[in-house]
Amino acid sequence: MMRASGILLLVTFAQQSGVNAFAPFAMSSSSSSKRKVKTNQGKAAGGFGKKDDTVAVSHTRDESPSTQNLIDFLLQWKSQGLGGGDAGTEIGFDENGFRGLYATKAFKKGDIICKIPSDCALALADPSVAAENEMSVVDGAVNYLQWYAMNPQARAMWSPYIDTLPTREANFDPTPDFYSDEEIAQLEFPMIVKQALERKEQLAESAQKTNLPLDELQFATWLVSSRSFSIKITVDDSNLVRETAVSDDLKGNSAAYKVKEQGIRVLLPFLDMINHESHNYNSELHLIDPEKDDAWFAIRATRPIKKNKEITISYGAAGVETSVGLLMNYGFVQDENKFDGLLLKNGGDDCIDSVEGWSTTLEDDEQQLAAGVSGNMANILRFRTKMKRSYPSTE
Numbered sequence: 001m002m003r004a005s006g007i008l009l010l011v012t013f014a015q016q017s018g019v020n021a022f023a024p025f026a027m028s029s030s031s032s033s034k035r036k037v038k039t040n041q042g043k044a045a046g047g048f049g050k051k052d053d054t055v056a057v058s059h060t061r062d063e064s065p066s067t068q069n070l071i072d073f074l075l076q077w078k079s080q081g082l083g084g085g086d087a088g089t090e091i092g093f094d095e096n097g098f099r100g101l102y103a104t105k106a107f108k109k110g111d112i113i114c115k116i117p118s119d120c121a122l123a124l125a126d127p128s129v130a131a132e133n134e135m136s137v138v139d140g141a142v143n144y145l146q147w148y149a150m151n152p153q154a155r156a157m158w159s160p161y162i163d164t165l166p167t168r169e170a171n172f173d174p175t176p177d178f179y180s181d182e183e184i185a186q187l188e189f190p191m192i193v194k195q196a197l198e199r200k201e202q203l204a205e206s207a208q209k210t211n212l213p214l215d216e217l218q219f220a221t222w223l224v225s226s227r228s229f230s231i232k233i234t235v236d237d238s239n240l241v242r243e244t245a246v247s248d249d250l251k252g253n254s255a256a257y258k259v260k261e262q263g264i265r266v267l268l269p270f271l272d273m274i275n276h277e278s279h280n281y282n283s284e285l286h287l288i289d290p291e292k293d294d295a296w297f298a299i300r301a302t303r304p305i306k307k308n309k310e311i312t313i314s315y316g317a318a319g320v321e322t323s324v325g326l327l328m329n330y331g332f333v334q335d336e337n338k339f340d341g342l343l344l345k346n347g348g349d350d351c352i353d354s355v356e357g358w359s360t361t362l363e364d365d366e367q368q369l370a371a372g373v374s375g376n377m378a379n380i381l382r383f384r385t386k387m388k389r390s391y392p393s394t395e
Contacts, residue, residue: 053106054307059092062099066163067091073160074116074270081114081299082270089114089311091273099171100275100310107305113283114270115298122148122158122267124228137329138202140228140265141220142210149220161269165223173331174376175222177203183376188358189387191350192324199328225329227272228265229285268297276330277312278321278337284313323386333382340390355391362388 061084071082084090084104092102107113124140124147148154149162166172176184176196184196203221207214271285286300305311315321315330322339326332344351352358365385373381 053304055309057308059094059100059102059308059310062091062093066160070160070164070269074120077117077120079114079116079120079270081112087114091270094310098275099273100312101270101273103305103307103309103311106307107301109301109303111301112286112288113299113301113305113311115288115296116268116270118295118297120269121297122161122269124224124265124267135265136202137225137228137265138199138206138217138221140224141217142206142212144224144267145212145216145220146210161267164269165227168219172222173226174379175225175328175331177218177221179376179380183380186377186380187383189324189350189352189383192328192383194350195324195328222331224265224267226331228267229272230265271297271299274299274311274313276315276321276326276334278314278334278339281312281314282309283311323383323390327379327383331379333379333386335386337386337390340387341392344387344390345392352387355388358384358388360384 074082081088086105088103088105088107089101090104091099093099103113122144124143125135148158155162176187176192177199179187179196181197184193187193187196199221203214203218206212207217210217268285274283282303282305283299283301286298288296288298299311299313316325321329321337322343323333323337324343326334326337347353355362362385365381365388369378369381369385
C-alpha cells in the first residue's frame with residue numbers, strides 16, 4: 001500500500017483513535033488562548049531602540065537547482081518561512097563546506113522560524129499496525145526504499161525532496177556500521193562496539209530477507225538514522241492486558257480500551273537540513289495543531305536569533321544525545337557534550353569505568369590526531385579522546 005500522503009496518515013489515525021500522536025515534542029494549538037503560537041510572518045525584524053540584531057554573514061547561500069526545486073515544492077504546499085530574504089531562512093554552506101539552515105532576519109524567543117504542513121512529511125512505518133517491537137532504523141530504511149525510493153510513482157512525487165538528500169559522494173559522514181570489524185574494535189567503548197556490530201548483523205539479515213541490495217539498504221539506514229525524527233503514537237491493540245481509560249471527548253464514551261505506544265520515524269523535508277548543537281542550540285522542533293488535518297511541523301526559536309545566525313537544534317530523544325549516539329546515528333563527534341559525563345557517571349557493563357581502563361592514554365590519542373589521521377580512524381580517535389576527557393577526574 002502506497003503512503004503518498006506521508007505523515008498525514010499519522011494525523012488521521014490519531015484523530016480516529018483519539019490519541020496524541022506527537023507526545024515527545026512541544027505542541028500548541030493555533031486557537032489556544034493559553035498558549036498562542038507566535039509567528040514572524042508579516043513582521044519586520046528588530047525592535048524598539050534599534051537593537052543590533054544582525055551578525056556578519058558566515059555562509060554562502062545554496063543556490064543549487066535541487067535546493068530551489070525543494071523550496072518551490074514545499075511552498076506549493078503552503079510551507080512558510082522558506083526561501084531567504086523576508087521569508088526568514090535559507091540553506092547555506094559554512095566556511096568548511098557543511099550545509100545548514102540560516103536566519104535571513106532576526107527572531108525573538110518563541111517565534112516560529114519556519115514550518116511545513118504534515119502532508120509534506122514521509123512516514124517510515126504504518127501507524128495503523130501495532131508493532132510488537134520498537135521500529136529500528138533498519139526497518140525504517142526498508143520502508144523508505146520500498147515505499148518511496150524504489151516505488152516509481154512515489155519517487156516521482158517526492159523527487160524534489162529525495163534529490164536533496166546526501167549521497168555517498170556528498171554530505172556523508174559514515175556511522176560505525178560502515179567501519180570494518182577491526183575499526184569497530186578500536187572504538188573500544190563496549191556500548192558503541194555492541195551497537196555497531198548488532199546493526200551490521202541486522203543489515204545483513206534484513207537484506208537477505210527482503211532481497212534488497214546490502215549496500216543500498218546500508219546507505220538508506222544511514223539516511224534514516226541521520227535524517228529522520230522519531231515520534232510516539234498509541235494504537236489500539238486487543239492483545240494487550242493493560243487498559244487505559246479515555247475521556248468522552250476522545251473516544252465518544254469513557255469506557256476503557258486497550259492501547260499500545262510505539263515509535264514512528266518520519267522524514268521532514270527542509271527541516272532535516274538543521275544542524276546539531278549539544279548545548280548552544282537556538283531552536284526546537286514544534287508541533288502545531290497535531291489533532292487537526294492541517295497540522296504543522298515547525299521550528300521555534302528557544303532564544304533570540306540574530307540575522308545571518310545558523311539555526312540549530314539538539315538531536316536525539318528529547319534533545320539528549322551522548323557521543324555514543326551522535327557517532328552511532330549521525331557519524332560525527334562534537335567537541336563539547338555534557339551528556340557524556342552523565343553516561344560515564346552512571347557506568348554499567350557497557351561502559352569503561354575509568355580512563356585507565358582504555359588501551360591507550362588520552363595523550364596517545366591526541367598525538368595521533370595531531371599527526372593528521374584521516375578517514376574512519378580520525379572519527380574513532382575523536383570519539384576516544386572525547387570520552388576520555390569526560391571522566392570526572394579528567395580536566
